[in-house]
Amino acid sequence: MNIAIDAAGGEYAPHEIVKGAVKAAQDYNVNITLVGRKDILYIQASRYLKKLDMQIVDASQTIEDDESPIEAVQNKPDSSIAVGISLVRAGEADAFVSAGNTGAVLYSALIGLGRIEGIERPAIGSIINVNITSPVLLIDAGANSNCRPDHLLQFAQLGNIYAREVMGIASPRVALLSNGEEETKGNRLTQTTHSLLKQTDLNFIGNVEGHGIAKGTADVIVTDGFTGNIVLKTLEALGDTFLRLRNVGQVFANVTHTESRHQLFDVGLSSLIKRIDYRESGGACLLGVNGDVIIAHGRSQAKAIRNAIGLAKQSVDRNVCQIIREFSAANSIRSTESVEAEEEQGPERP
Amino acid sequence: MNIAIDAAGGEYAPHEIVKGAVKAAQDYNVNITLVGRKDILYIQASRYLKKLDMQIVDASQTIEDDESPIEAVQNKPDSSIAVGISLVRAGEADAFVSAGNTGAVLYSALIGLGRIEGIERPAIGSIINVNITSPVLLIDAGANSNCRPDHLLQFAQLGNIYAREVMGIASPRVALLSNGEEETKGNRLTQTTHSLLKQTDLNFIGNVEGHGIAKGTADVIVTDGFTGNIVLKTLEALGDTFLRLRNVGQVFANVTHTESRHQLFDVGLSSLIKRIDYRESGGACLLGVNGDVIIAHGRSQAKAIRNAIGLAKQSVDRNVCQIIREFSAANSIRSTESVEAEEEQGPERP
Secondary structure, eight states: EEEHHHHTTTTTTTTTHHHHHHHHHHHHHHHHEEOOHHHHHHHHHHHSSSSOOOEEEEEEEEOTSOOOHHHHHHHHHTTTTHHHHHHHHSOOSSSEEEEEHHHHHHHHHHHTTBBBBBBBSOOOEEEEEOOSSSSSSEOOOSSSSSSOHHHHHHHHHHHHHHOOOOOOOOOOOOEEESSSSTTTTTTTHHHHHHHHTTTTSSOEEEEOOTTHHHHHHOOEEEHHHHHHHHHHHHHHHHHHHHHHHHHHHHHHHHHTTTTOOOOOHHHHHHHHHHHHOTSSOEEEEESSSEEEEOOTTTTTTTHHHHHHHHHHHHHTTTTHHHHHHHHHSSSSSGGGGGGGGGGGGOOOOO | OEEEEEETTTTTHHHHHHHHHHHHHHHTTTTEEEOOOHHHHHHHHHHOOOOSSEEEEOOOOOOOTTOHHHHHHHOTTTBBHHHHHHHTTTTSSSSSEEEEEEHHHHHHHHHHHOOOOOOOOOOOEEEEEEEESOOEEOOOSSSSSOHHHHHHHHHHHHHHHHHHSSSSSSSSSSEEOOOSSSSTTTTTHHHHHHHHTTSSSSOOEEEEEETTTHHHHOSEOOHHHHHHHHHHHHHHHHHHHHHHHHHHHHHHHHHTTTTOOHHHHHHHHHHHHHHHTTTTTTOOEEEEEEEEEOOOTTTHHHHHHHHHHHHHHHHHHTTTHHHHHHHHHHOOOOOOGGGOOOGGGOOOOO
């Protein structure tokens, strides 16, 4: 298996990306292709590898985080993102992992790999680990700002496949994010989606409120990409706040030579912070395109990159794309009746 | 000043409600009217007061949290919520505070007090204290699931008045919650709202993402009630998780007789947990109805009830309702052009 990684994307590129890639190659026994400026990556990789047994593919351009995704992809054909996606399309890589500009990865994947037939809106599935024993897949975590009920229905189906195949949950509990647990609660989008979800053979457990993300009562939580993105970033920000407090505490402990600690609390807290800290946790998956694409957080450090590559390996191992293709072919999940005029413009641009 | 309090609403009613009300009466020098079953409240109040100088108004019915708001309000004319609202309408109370069924309070206020002329959708403004130095007012925190851009514009104006008058911020920084900071980011609702907000004389600082709630970069964050409710509950759930960890840590510390602690950390953490803990923090305000109504969290304990009464006092002191009335009369904020047919059905039912 060969996994291409965007060595130019993210806040800590290329150093942490290369470090994480080297670790992943060892831990998961996969081949890695680093994508970025060859001269720089050669030096970086040489720091970690005695024998340079890692492929490097040159990409002369870098898309920055603050660039407009569509323009950047169009104006930089030799970006590390475009080159990485083209490796997957050409079959030279089995998956692509990037911590770069999310919109650019999304747009590049849409035009480079295309949507799986029958999938109207590829979506981002993000694994949230706030609950110790029960991680949850939030889908869509940010790809589609404006959604229709049939889009959310597809997100549920995509998320169900991913939770079953990659997260290893036999019968994923699928829930709809809303502002009330009762069927009648929600906005028009969720009310209609609720009735659609009830008609499927999914293990649909109904609506969950914002609490549901931490409660561990659902395995897949379905929402539109606008709400999903806001929830994800709200969680991140609170994690950041706790992380800062922990750091202040540690500095203080060092200064005062405090030795004994609230150990159990500290272990529990550190573990929780790690779980919601994107520097340590894995990435999110782009589901519904013809290829395995993992989106890592822009602030990913080596450990997160290693974990994201692990996630990519699992997706490839479990044949997620093929399973989605087969599901989509067997199930007419496209509800052509409700396709509005605007839909004819193609997938939403990031 | 006389503030009516729903002594039958909330998980800890009547005990914690009465306790908080007694504390508020002492701390804020206000008169309190307890609303609920007179026989029970008489006994409860006697536990805290040597001389019973607190008015009790009988309300024989209680609306439970899991009741459908509209049906409950219609079927229980003598509920503590309905009676409390009627005291405000009759001018016998200056404000009403309830930790009961939020939808029922909302619906009761809408039919009992009515909307301020020109205000299409009363909204819930919730003060979030995640950031130490800069609390933020999230509006709408849950009253309106389906919103139009002109509704969000009004929420911004209501929030601006409240932040200025009650929170004491001379020129509140008003932001729009979205999934990207750029003007072009967001869903259709926020994109149109953004352009409307730019045309006002509000101190509009643009979009904020989910991080914005903790960052302290905005004083008022505007969103629809669907998204606002989900964000609020996500924050609460994470606060709960941290609270549980702290409790585990304290038990462990007691068992092992650990004495020295990460003091600064602990102080900082406790302070943060308190700030996001609804058992301790104050309530949310219902803005846009003809009367001061404060909605406390269903799990409010005495301290939160005391604080919610404090919030009510501030609203009355600052004449918030009258200021909204004057603003609404002077500014034609109702955009009749965009009123859709559905609007003619009246305000959304909770």
